[in-house]
Each structure stands twice: as structure tokens, then as C-alpha cells.
Amino acid sequence: MKRRSFLQTLGTTLFAMSSWTRRAFPADRGPIRIGLLSPLTGVIAAGGRELVDGFNLYWEQIGRKAGGREIEVVVEDDASNPNTALQKARRLVEQREVHMLVGDILANTGLAVAEYVKGNGVPYFIPVIAADDLTQRKRIPNVIRIAGYSASQSTRPLADYALKKGVRKVITVSQDYTFGHEQCGGFCQVFSEGGGSVLQQFWHPLNTPDFSPYLPQIQALQPDAVFAMETGADGSRFIQQWANFGLKDKIQLFTSMNATDQSIIRTLGPEAEGVISAGHFCEGRDDPANKKFVADYEKAFGKLPSIYAFSHYSGAMWLAEAFKAVGGNVEDRPRFLEAVRKVKLSASPLGREVSLDKYGNPIYDIYIRKVVRRPDGKLWNSPIEVYPGVSQFWKYDPEQYMKQPSYSREFHGIKKA
């Protein structure tokens, strides 16, 4: 009897306290609800896990509060499948009433969600979805690439670097889908316009189990270098087979940033050493904010962060800035979106102050990165050169550039000699 009355008193007290706090803060509008879509199952499930970890890590660090409101992250699995992604986006918006959507890794899942929010105006932020046209020819006002990148953005400086190193003949090997077409297109256009020639282009489907049909052909053509655009398991298979076929020390290998991402090289050994890529994230870069992020992440999860974790950690930072700017009032969508576009993010792992260009894509310093061993033996990407302030349009005039067709399997802007 005593115990029950104690519980009753406790209950009433707690209830009274909660209603008191409600009254004490009249501005209490409940938490900001963020719907996070991530492929927790399916072909890219490992990356999906890191995406969620990276995103949550930042909110944990700042006490799950920004702009005077609590932050609530609702995670949904998109199953690496665009139809599921669409269904889950609907559920987050219509049932969980989230204020915004964030996430997805595979371009097809992101494009499906983008199409959905185009109709209802829900803000959707894409730190990883890189399809060029989302910030170029087919812009959607409420889809913003916070802390993200467009596919061809980082491969252009890589082509420039290759030319500077005296490379004149390349062969490209690339996954046969939009992300591959665009990354490869950026490289080929700058490379050929700078006087280089593209000897041959190989396109292979996603999840190619064996690259041996391509490697002897590469050897026979004697290029100065090879550009390989690979993501996921294809990346580690390609780098392994490249070494197994004895090409590693004969031909310089350049890759897209995803191919030497931590998600891949942490499972590889000496075969990955010396591979050169370009990206805005470089875990081995000596910069306080970057070092802190890498150390925090390593401490929390026991491994070096991948691009997925990095992008969503920075994306969370970006959102926190915007929440602050609007005083937590995310319900006023036009104002909130404007604030997101205006964010100037400094002291983030992204490097020096970062902001969006007029078309909604961030302008970054792009690092030419080489895979090297850290003192403790772990592989990581270390910067060897930096291209400051690279936009999605490289050195082209944006309006002029967008008149050329989007990159595809057929079009790479290759200049005929």
C-alpha cells in the first residue's frame, strides 16, 4: 500500500513537473523530426550503417539539441531499393510527420525520393546522392546537396593532375550507370581538352565478379595510366585483381574517390598502396576539425570513417547551423530552405569555409589523395596536392556548360584531336 502511494505521488510529481516545464518554455514546439533514409539492408548495407552512425555522432556530440529544439532522428531502411525508398519516404512524411528527409546512398533511391518531394515540397537533403543534374539541369528547389558533391566535381581536378604529371594516354574502366558515366565523363572531358587521349573505355555492370576480361586488354594497349571508377565491392575486387595481374607497378592507377574510400581500403592490404584518387574528404589530412572528426569516429566505432559517415556527419553540422539561423523554426519552409542555402560552414571536417554555389552544390577544396600507411599500419588517404575552391562546373561557365548534354555512356565531352 505504501509502495503504491509512493508511486502515485512520484507519478503526479513527474506529471506536474513536465507540465511546469512546458509552461516555463512557451516556445516548446516539440522536437525537430528528421527522417533519415539509409540502406541498412541490401547491396550497400555496410555503408548504410556508417551513414547512420556518422549522422547520429554529430547530434550526440552537441547533445541532440539545436536552434533551441530537441532533435529527433527517425531512421528508416531503404533496402537499397528505389521502390522501398519511396515507400519509406512516404511513411516518414505522411505518418511520422518529419520536417525533412535526409540520406540515401544509391543514386536511384535518391532520385526516386527526389521525385516524391518535388510534388509536396518537403525539404530533402542529399549528402551522398551525387547525380549531377540534381544541381544542374533538373534542379528541384527543395532538394539541397548539403555537404555533398556532384559526381563529376572531383574527377576533373584528377584529370588535370594526371596531365600535369605527363600522362597523355589513358584507358577508363567504369561501372555502367549514371554515377559512373558522370564521374568518368568529368575526367575524360578535362583530360581530352587538355591534350590527352582516351584510348579505350570499358563499361561493366555493377557487381562484376571478375575483371580478367579487361585487364589483359589494358596491358596490350599500353596506356600511361588507367582511370577506374568503382564503388562498393567492385572497388576492392578491381584493386585486388589489378595487383594480381601485375599491373600495379607498371601502370599508374587513378580512381574515383569511392574506390579508395575507407569502406573499401580498410579490407585491403598492400595492393591498395599508391593508388591515387581525388576527393573533398581526405581522412589523413592535417587539419584540426578533420583530425577531431576522424579521431572521434575511430573512438566511437573502432574504424576510420568512410565517405558516407563523413558526409552525413558534416551534413548534420550543416543542418544544425541552419536550425540556429532560423531559431528552430523549420516549419516555415521557405525561410528554412533559404537558411540552409545560406549556411557558411567553417571549422568542419570539410575544410575551410564551405558554402553552396548558386545552383545548390558546395564549392570545395579538392584533394589529390594517395593511399598510404598510417604509422600504426592502417591504410588511409593522404593529400599530395590541393585544388582550392572547385565548383561543380570546374572552370567552365555554368550556363554554357549546361547547354552540353548530360554525361551518359555515349557522351563524355571527349574532344576529338
Add this chain to the structure above:
Amino acid sequence: MRRSAAVFAVVAAALCVVPFVAPGYKTSLATEMLIFAVLAMSIDVLAGYAGRTSLGHGAIFGIAAYVVLYYVTVAGGHPWVGAMLGLLAATAAAVVFALLAIRTSGVYFLLITLALGMIVWGICLRWTSVTGGENGLRGSVRPEWVAGPVPFYYFVLAATALMSFALWRFVHSPFGLTLRGIRESESRMRALGYDVSLHLFIGFVVSGFFAGAAGVLYAFFNSFASPATVALAQSVAALLMVLVGGVGTLVGSFVGAVAIISLENFVSFHTERWPMVLGLVFIATMIFAPEGLLGRARLVLERRSA
């Protein structure tokens, strides 16, 4: 008979009030259930009545969705014309599938339809200039007057009711009886003078037509089609709905669609290991209710009344 009429009236009334008792997302979920129930029913016509289990119906379904989306978003045509073309394309695909598959039965039928479905998937994946490859086709293709979620729900409900009635008549017609005869014994049907191949062919094409109709509705509903829409997983999901609900009942398809889609949504909300939970549920169903949920319920009811 009176009892089933009463049950029918209750279910119909319940379906009609869905947008009021479960507004918003749940209505769109109910819409999706109805669409998948149609797809599952089309498979059930073959699996339950003709004894031919198809793994190619997801592809036929997807072809219709692709055609609608392509015609409306890329070619800029009218949604209803697109719907007609989608149905036509699905039926045409069903004709081709049928010609190749009806010579076989059992596991061979399963494998041939599986292979045909994979071919469609491969084409959708690689023919980038038309299908958009991995990215798929997107765009709103819903006709103007059913644009809102509630009118669209009623539209799908009406279409589903109409198609269910048509399929029910079909399987209970003398022709439907010949399909059942073929399931029981092909040779005996042949001895009785029936053209077994022709009957199977017609059965397959009719079934394909309804799979296509589901695909058209899905295109309207989803505004999106990608290789995942035509993939094997799609066919398997629909087949599982049939199996869970009860093979050879038609109504079982509704039970299965409701059970699987709501389970998927409910479980994935609580754990990212939801595919595992679903798998366990399927195994449990196979062990404890191999005749499907509906078949099981019938058995229990019969035992009670006996």
C-alpha cells in the same frame, strides 16, 4: 451462403471507410495492398487453378508500369492512352511468355518463367536510353481527377472490385473448370478431347492481362519504375502473398497482401532485421498453415461447425 454474403458486405463496407478511419499514409498503404492483391490474384489463377507457378509475373507487371511511365513522362502522352498501351504491352509480353512456358509444368515452368523475367529485368537495366537504366523512369502519371490520395484509393478500390469479380467469374466458368482439370490430370483432359495447350495459353494470357492491370495501377500509384519493379524479388513477393493467403482461393491474395505489406511496414519500424522476421513468419506459415491463412481459417471453422 448467407454468412458469406454477410462477410462480404462487412468487408466491402470496411474497405469503403478506410480513408476515414485510417487517413494519410495508411490510406496509401491500403492502396498499395489492393494493387498487390490484384497481382497476387493474377498469379493465383495460374498457381491455384492451373497448377502452374509463375515467377515471371513481376516482369509482366513491371512492363506495364514502364510503358505507362514512358508514354506519359517521356513521350508526353495522355495517362489513359498510356494505361491502354501498358495493358497491351503486358498482354503481348504474356503471349510471348505463354508460348514459351506452357509446354512445361512443375519446376520447369517455374524456371522458364524465372528466366523470362530475368531477361526483362536485364533489358530494363541495360537499355538506358529508354528505361533510364538503374535510375528508372519517374514522373507523375496519375490522371487529373484521381490525383488526390483519397479519390485515387476509391479508384483503385473500384478497379480492384471489378477485376476481382472478373477473375472470380473466370475461374468459376466452365473454362476455369478445364484449368482445374488440367491441374488434376493433363493426360485425362487430353483424353477427354480438350486442347490443353490452348487452354493453358488462354489462362496465362488472361492472368498476364490482370498482372498488367496491376502494373498500370502501380505506375499511377508510385510515379516511378526501376529495374527493382520488374525484378525477381517482385514476383517472389507476390507469390508469397498467394502462398501466405491461400493458394487457389483468389480471396487469399487479399489476405496475403494485407498480411505481408502490413507486416513489412510494422516490423521494419522496429528493427532493421525485418527481412529475417519476415522469413521466420513465412517458415511458420509453411509449418502451421501450409494451406495458407485463409485455408487454415476455413479448416478451423469447418471443424467447429462439424
